[in-house]
Amino acid sequence: MSEITGNIISEVKKVICGKDHVITQALTCILAGGHILMEDVPGVGKTTMALSFSRTMGLDYGRVQFTPDVLPSDITGFSVYNKSTGTMDYQPGAVFHNLFLADELNRASSRTQSALLEAMEEGHVTVDGNTYPLPDPFTVFATQNPAGASGTSLLPDSQIDRFMIKISMGYPSAKDEKSMLESRRNGIDPMSSINRICNRETLAKMQKEVNSVFTHEKILDYIINLIHKTRGNKSLERGASPRATLALTAMSKAHAYLSGRNYVTPADVQNVFVPVIAHRLILTPDAELAGIRTSDVAKEILKSTSEPRV
Numbered sequence: 115m116s117e118i119t120g121n122i123i124s125e126v127k128k129v130i131c132g133k134d135h136v137i138t139q140a141l142t143c144i145l146a147g148g149h150i151l152m153e154d155v156p157g158v159g160k161t162t163m164a165l166s167f168s169r170t171m172g173l174d175y176g177r178v179q180f181t182p183d184v185l186p187s188d189i190t191g192f193s194v195y196n197k198s199t200g201t202m203d204y205q206p207g208a209v210f211h212n213l214f215l216a217d218e219l220n221r222a223s224s225r226t227q228s229a230l231l232e233a234m235e236e237g238h239v240t241v242d243g244n245t246y247p248l249p250d251p252f253t254v255f256a257t258q259n260p261a262g263a264s265g266t267s268l269l270p271d272s273q274i275d276r277f278m279i280k281i282s283m284g285y286p287s288a289k290d291e292k293s294m295l296e297s298r299r300n301g302i303d304p305m306s307s308i309n310r311i312c313n314r315e316t317l318a319k320m321q322k323e324v325n326s327v328f329t330h331e332k333i334l335d336y337i338i339n340l341i342h343k344t345r346g347n348k349s350l351e352r353g354a355s356p357r358a359t360l361a362l363t364a365m366s367k368a369h370a371y372l373s374g375r376n377y378v379t380p381a382d383v384q385n386v387f388v389p390v391i392a393h394r395l396i397l398t399p400d401a402e403l404a405g406i407r408t409s410d411v412a413k414e415i416l417k418s419t420s421e422p423r424v
Contacts, residue, residue: 115320116374119145121311125170128297129304130163132290138372139281139389140167140255144317145324146368148278148361149234149254151219151393156259158283161217164255165305168213172313174249176211180222186229190239191246204241209233212249212314216256220269227273230254234276251318271396278361279386280393320371327367328377332422337362337383343415344391349401350411354394362390380421388412 119141126137140163143150152160161177168175178184191207208214209230219227233239234254238247256277258269274280286294297304312320337359345353365386370378388409395408 115323115371118312118316118320119372121309122167122170125308125311126163126166128307129166130159131293131297132286133159133163133283136281136283137163139279139386142365142368142372142386143279144171144251144253145320145371146278146361146364147251147253147321147324148364149276150256151274151277151280152255152257152282153260153280154257154283155285158285160257160283161215162305163283164213164215164257166308167255169305169308170311171213171317172310173212173251173253173317174314175213175215176208177215177217178208179217180219180226182221182223184222184226186226187241189226189229190233191241193242202242204244204246206246207239209239210246210248212251212253214252214254216254218259219256220258220267222267224267224270227269231273231276234273249314251314251321275355275357275394277393278365279389281389324364324368324371327370327375329363329367330378330422330424332424333366333378333380333383334363336380336419336422337366340383340387340391340415340419343419344395344412347411347415349398349406350395350408351398352396354391358391358394362387365390379424384416384421387416 122141123137127134130137140150144167154160165175167173178189187207189207189209191205191210193202193204196203216230233248237250237252238245341354341359341362344350347353362383366378366382369382369386370376373382392409392412395411397406397408
């Protein structure tokens with residue numbers, strides 16, 4: 115499968131210039147079966163990246179542009195009375211896709227944001243007492259504007275914790291921005307040049323292979339040690355949850371898989387630790403006043419923890 119994953123990255127790079135590391139992180143999360151949260155300023159390519167992945171991986175794609183008037187039923191679906199049968203017929207919501215783009219999620223009301231919780235954690239939605247399974251595989255690719263931007267509200271901690279990773283695109287360099295312009299000369303849309311590399315069945319198979327990647331007991335102890343250090347850190351009011359332990363293990367396996375190995379090394383854990391953990395941490399008021407970032411704390415924990423010899 116290494117040829118397939120390499121080709122997927124190459125296809126996405128046709129439209130996303132100079133962000134190879136971010137592309138790899140996103141693909142790692144998809145292979146791990148997780149959900150992605152991207153926080154950045156508007157216009158840097160967050161939505162384009164999600165669409166690129168859906169096209170090159172042959173995934174059924176759905177998108178909702180979140181605003182304050184989007185209702186929970188728009189996401190999960192609703193029941194409608196059928197006169198001819200005398201029954202209530204279920205109309206699926208926008209979330210019923212392999213890759214669901216929740217664009218500008220933090221502009222929606224808290225009630226609408228919460229509509230995604232069950233879908234992200236359980237892989238199904240419940241409407242009027244009936245449970246409906248979501249397509250398999252299923253990934254939420256959510257974008258949000260920076261906290262405090264006009265018209266935004268903070269995502270609840272319970273929802274943030276359900277995103278396996280949080281990543282940021284950032285502004286491109288002058289060289290990459292020029293490449294972006296050159297790829298669009300004469301009205302050419304780079305998105306139209308993206309080739310389909312695989313389909314959802316192949317992705318499901320790769321996710322199964324990722325799950326079977328071997329993780330030595332010493333690696334597991336290393337992961338647990340890192341997680342527990344977040345819970346006793348003086349700069350943190352709240353550390354990482356047990357869900358973070360599962361996410362870090364899954365991402366480490368996926369990173370090993372992308373590296374062409376069927377076993378996890380300490381380097382795999384180190385490479386995914388910050389994007390998996392940083393957004394789950396809550397700073398103390400004193401740490402916030404001192405200008406400390408959760409990513410700084412995560413990096414310090416990583417640096418101060420000795421890695422195992424396997």
